[in-house]
Amino acid sequence: MTYQKILLAGRPETDITPDLFTSVREDIPTISAGEVLVKLSHVSLDPAMRGWMSADPNSYIPPVDIGATMRASGIGYVVQSNNDDFPEGTRVIGLMGLTEYAVSNGQGLNKLPDDIPAEAVLSVIALPGITAYHGLFEVLKPEAGQTIAITAAAGSVGSLVGQMAKNKGLTVIGIAGSEEKCTWLKDELKFDHALNYKDADFEQQLAAVANEGIDLFFENTGGIAQAPIYNAMNAHxxxxxxxxxxxxxKTEPAPGPSWINIIKKRLMIQGFTMPDHFHRISEYGQALGGMLAKGELTYRAHILKGLDSAPEGINLLFKGENQGKLIVEL
Amino acid sequence: MTYQKILLAGRPETDITPDLFTSVREDIPTISAGEVLVKLSHVSLDPAMRGWMSADPNSYIPPVDIGATMRASGIGYVVQSNNDDFPEGTRVIGLMGLTEYAVSNGQGLNKLPDDIPAEAVLSVIALPGITAYHGLFEVLKPEAGQTIAITAAAGSVGSLVGQMAKNKGLTVIGIAGSEEKCTWLKDELKFDHALNYKDADFEQQLAAVANEGIDLFFENTGGIAQAPIYNAMNAHxxxxxxxxxxxxxKTEPAPGPSWINIIKKRLMIQGFTMPDHFHRISEYGQALGGMLAKGELTYRAHILKGLDSAPEGINLLFKGENQGKLIVEL
Incomplete structure (x- = not known):
């Protein structure tokens, strides 16, 4: 019995190209004492993978070694177990990689109930959800009546930020890169406003909908939407x-806006990445699971089929061509 | 009996020019019930005055009206009083303006002991000191062993930030614009390092002294020193x-650095201006007075003589040509 896995073969200079990965087949491994064998059903494709592929010494978690299985989060079932915490048949989630089978000693694996669809888990309760939850509630600290602007608002993180902000009583301005996404944000997610940053008159549209200024800005993209939103920020x-x-x-990132408004408006800008906050995963996951159960969070998943779709599929994220959480079904 | 005061006559487009002010002489006013007449001994020239002169709607306190006395903080003695809180002979500090005499109902006036030289008050305990204290202890929250970089380090705020950080056990890197200032920072203030940002090899000098990165950055200037310091920041x-x-x-401020390092290094950037924190003035003033009394804070004052020196003198700040806290002695 063999299985497929995808190894990192090179580091991106600019775009992610398929030659940076190698697909290999190997015999399904035997497990040692304390270990489990997981057969994956779904793996998640996330923007963070670009950072994991690069050797940037400033990155927040170590890069994937060349020749190692590409890091990715996924869902599967324990099919063999030498570990009493994870008996055969347990459904698990973890950073198991772009692979059909994974061996684990249980560290970093979390149990999942059987009755939540994998798409819901990867779209809402996994990385996108905990990122949205932490960024909104711990960094931005929203208050009812405020106005929030969100870039990549139709993305897996942004769409959850906007829905949670709306439920909290904020005015939500979503910024996305297509009419289709804007329609989804307004019609399905009930955002107050959805703007296409590719429109020639985007700045005027933003000024019209943010006529009382923007209190909170959840930044997912950089690019041309950043400066107009930043310049529309209210004091504090x-x-x-x-x-x-x-x-x-990009080899050379574009400059940001002048810091002069940081003083004039006494702005607070905080960067965050979730590995610093993984100790709070279960707390955030429970809150998100509760919202999901109450029907407060809508999501959509963009499903690719088979591991071979992953190396090309990742680029949908960087082109903004995915419609919903990008997931590979195995 | 007449006195001199300086009125705002126009708003600056770029540089502050003497024609933006008018000097007038008027009769010394009589005071009403509850009021005091203050004869000023010293007024302070501060960078914030540029903002007070402009009509920028984003500014953090209302601009000075055209034709009104130019706002400035100063020290003087009550020479006539209809206010029991401030009897004749009381020494006071407040935003009394570029004027030889001021009438006040006592609001915004604070009493000063007689035995602290005016230079020490305006250099350490007034706006520069409370700004340095708030920015260092409330915004940056320094810990012994960290490295701090400070721009305009020989300025009235920066020189106090560096000394308080040094006393707290930090490694202090001061950035200034002349050899004379750098020598003062190293020889008199005992900063660990002092670099001249005008040196052609400033970036290499910074990399050499900040070889373990920079944990805290107290930004006073913008300009060419900003990006190299920002890029040398450590995680968190x-x-x-x-x-x-x-x-x-400038009519068009220069762009800032890309925000990508804000994520990679999970940086926190906070703008602040003191009017938001004036309720803490007396607490900060007491702490600073204690440090001053213990000889922990060195300062130097750059004294100009007479109100007529103020309109030209303000520009010493923007050219970096002042050596110490800029004060007009009346």
Missing amino acids: GRIAVCGMIAEYN | GRIAVCGMIAEYN
Whole structure:
């Protein structure tokens, strides 16, 4: 019996290209004392993978070694177990990689109930959800009546930030890169406003909908939407910098706005990445699971089929062409 | 009996020019019930005055009206009093303006002991000191063993930030714009390092002294020193944005650095201005007075003589040509 896995073969200079990965088949491994064998059903494709592929010494977690299985989070079932904490049949989630089977000693694995669809887990309760929850509630500290602007608002993180902010009583301005996404944000997610940053008159549209200024800014993209939102911030505004997907593939990132408004408006800008806050995963996950059960959170998943779709599929994220959480079904 | 005062006559587009002020002489006013007449001995020239002169709607306190006495903080003695809180002979400090005499109902006036020289009050306990204290202890929250970089380090705020950080056990890197200032920082204030940002190899000098990175950045200037310091920040670094004196006189401020390092290093950037924190003035003033009495804070004052020196003198701040706290002695 063999299985497929995808190894990192090179580091990206700019774009992620398929030649940076190698697909291999190997015999399904035997497990040692304390270990489990997991057969994966779904793996998640996330923007963070660009950072894990690069050897940037400033990155927040160690890069994947060349020749190692590419890091990715996934869901599966324990099919063999030498570990009493994870008996055969247990459904688990963890950073198991782009692989059909994974061996684990249980560290970093979390149990999942059987009755939540994998799409819901990866779209809401896993990395996107905990990122949205932490950034909104711990960094931005929203209050009812405030106005929040969210870039990549139709993305897996942004769409949850906006829905949680709306439920908290904020005015939500979502910024996305297509009419289709804007329609989804307004019609399905009930955002107050959804703007396409590719429109020639985006700045005027923003000024019209943010006529009382912006109190909170959840930044996922960088790029051309950043400066107009920043310049519309109100005094004592707060900015959570979660992602800069428009910049990750550039050799030389574009400059940011002058800091002069940081003083004039006494802005607070905080960057965050979730590995610093993994000790709070279960707390956040429970809160998100509760919202999901109450029907407060809508999501959509963009499903690719088979591991071979992963190396090309990742780029949908960087082109903004995914419609919902990008997931590979195995 | 007449006295001199200086009125705001126009708003600066770029540089502050003497024609933006008018000097007038008027009869010394009579005071009403509850009022006091103060004869000023010293007025303070501060970078914040640039903002008070402009009509920028984003500014943090209302601008000075055209034709009104130019706002400035100063020290003087009550020479006539209809207010039991401030009897004749009381020494006071407050935003009394560029004037030889001021009438006040006591609001915004604070009493001063007679035995502290005016230079020490305006250099340490007044705006520069409370700004340095708030920015260092409340925004940056320093810990012994950390490294701090300070721009305009020989300025009235920066020189106090560096000394308080040194006393707290930090490694202090001061950045200034002349050899004379750097020598003062190292020889008199005992900073660990003092670098001249005008040196052609400033970036290499910074990399050499900040070889373990920078944890805290107290930003007073903007300009060419900003990006190299920002790029040298360590993970979880904190930046207090207190001033951007290199940018205030520009019609179009220079762009800032890309936000990508804000994520990678999970930086926190906070702008602040003291009017938001004036309720803590007396607490900060007491702490600073204690440090001054213990000989922990060295300062130097740059004294100009007579009100007529103020309109030209303000520009010494923007050219970096003042040596110490800029004060007009009346």
